[in-house]
Amino acid sequence: MKKLWWLLLVALPYPAVASVEDPVAHPCYMCTDDEMYAKARSLGVGSHYVYQAASQTNIQGFHVTNEGGRLVATHFVPAPWIRSQYNTFMKMYKATRGEFVDEWSTVSLQPPGSPHVMKEQVQSDTILWGHHVGDLHPQRMEARETVRRMLERSFRFDFLRADTEHGRILRFESQSHGSSPLIARLNILTSVLGYVEFYFDYDTRRWEYLRSADWNLWIQEKADDFLWPDGSTRRNVYRRELMPYFLQRAEWAGVQVSGTPLFGTPEVSYVCARNTGKIQCFAE
Incomplete structure (x- = not known):
């Protein structure tokens, strides 16, 4: 039965990776309109997206062409799905971390084997938390798959599916260097058990385990x-x-x-x- 449960989880795929390249948003902090045009020209010929990094709603599109050896930027309004994703991402941005963090109030999931847990066991045996998903736990992959399923099915992340035509997701320039990931921080039902964090992998379109902590310490991974x-x-x-x-x-x-x-x-x-x-x- 345990093996069947695991196979059923794996058999539920996440939407396919986009076949069309994801658009990239380039920052222009506290910029004027003229400076946003200049930023677009600095990116060379092509279609570019520039955002006013101090604003949660100001992302603009520019077509840059070479006209007689001179770069010319022509403004266009980004598609609704791009504006929707940008607005949602920016509302989640945590400047102190330099990352996009969607923080859940409390989460209660069952760890692997929980239907067979004895009633007299403590609560931390019946709730999935960092101890179960950390690298040291023998059943970590099953526990992580449980969290991944919840994240993939959550309406909170419908904005990631806003491009119904190609499945593209707006990337930020900083993400090309491995920083500013989209993180889901799941606060466990009881605060003593801390939280679990997963990040969204743009390339695979999968949620992956990042780290976790109990009430005040990181869960040991090695x-x-x-x-x-x-x-x-x-x-x-x-x-x-x-x-x-x-x-x-x-x-x-x-x-x-x-x-x-x-x-x-x-x-x-x-x-x-x-x-x-x-x-x-x-x-x-």
């Missing part, structure tokens, strides 16, 4: 994540109810954990360090 990024010793503090999941991820990553946390405290901490080439964590 052994080195139990340390600080520079490899130095790290003190990992957890709510007591999340301790079993930290220990499980450590086991999957081959990280040795020793010691017993103090009894009765709401939080527990583990100091993790690299000793003789191996990562070890000690309870405080």
Whole structure:
């Protein structure tokens, strides 16, 4: 039955990748109309889209031609689907992150195997969260597919399907360098379980797992994540109810954990360090 469920999920494809090239929006911050024309000419011969980067609604189209050795930009109004996508993207833009983030209030999904979960188990065993989708979890691909299905079926992203003729999606210039992705941030039903983030891959038209966190720490994806990024010793503090999941991820990553946390405290901490080439964590 479990195998059949997995095959059914995989058998539901996302709409085909566009056969026509996606249009690209080029920024022109706080520009005047004349400066937007100049920006279009700087892009060379062709049809270009220029947006006033300080505006959520101002995206303009320009046909640039070479007339007697001189570049001439002629304005045109972008298609409705381009304007719709631009407006929606800009409403989601988070300047502090430099990314487009669609933040969901709360999400409650079931992790793999949840129909067989015993009633006496804690809530974090019955709700899909970062622990289930992280790289260390053996059933991460099934858990990620569950999230992907929800995202693909959500009406929130109907704007991505606005080009009904060719299935194109407006790209921003910065996205050609791997930055400013479209991210869905899913806040899990209980705040202790944090959030899960997926990003939209323009090339495959698929939602892919990005990262996740519990109430205050990133979910470890590999052994080195139990340390600080520079490899130095790290003190990992957890709510007591999340301790079993930290220990499980450590086991999957081959990280040795020793010691017993103090009894009765709401939080527990583990100091993790690299000793003789191996990562070890000690309870405080």
